Amino acid sequence: MRMILIIRMNLLVLFVSLVFISILVSYIFMKDNIHPKFYPKVKAKCACGAVYEVGSTLPEISVEICSNCHPFYSGTEKIIDTAGRVERFKKLRDIAAKTPKKSKVKKVTKTAKKLR
Numbered sequence: 001m002r003m004i005l006i007i008r009m010n011l012l013v014l015f016v017s018l019v020f021i022s023i024l025v026s027y028i029f030m031k032d033n034i035h036p037k038f039y040p041k042v043k044a045k046c047a048c049g050a051v052y053e054v055g056s057t058l059p060e061i062s063v064e065i066c067s068n069c070h071p072f073y074s075g076t077e078k079i080i081d082t083a084g085r086v087e088r089f090k091k092l093r094d095i096a097a098k099t100p101k102k103s104k105v106k107k108v109t110k111t112a113k114k115l116r
């Protein structure tokens with residue numbers, strides 16, 4: 001019984017010493033300069049004028065939209081137009097509204113006549 005206890009203690013000591021040695025080796029051979037510099041107080045500026053203080057690896061941040069001005073959070077309609085796509089869509093919508101629609105009634109009557 002005593003022998004088993006002594007062997008267990010020896011194994012425990014061996015395991016702890018191995019862990020200690022591995023930590024020591026990893027500390028000694030740790031790589032330097034692999035992490036970017038962290039800026040704890042960076043001002044993130046939005047296009048709407050809101051400024052937020054965040055932590056980042058970038059020295060300064062500028063964003064186009066934030067929670068202050070995003071339609072989902074603000075509840076107001078704001079269209080983020082890129083390359084005039086929205087303008088083109090509005091023009092097409094106006095043109096479509098002005099031109100009279102081809103009525104489906106004619107088609108229905110035609111098919112009704114065919115059926116007769």
Ligand SMILES: [Zn+2]
Pocket residue numbers: 046047048049050064065066067068069070
């Ligand atoms: Zn904003």
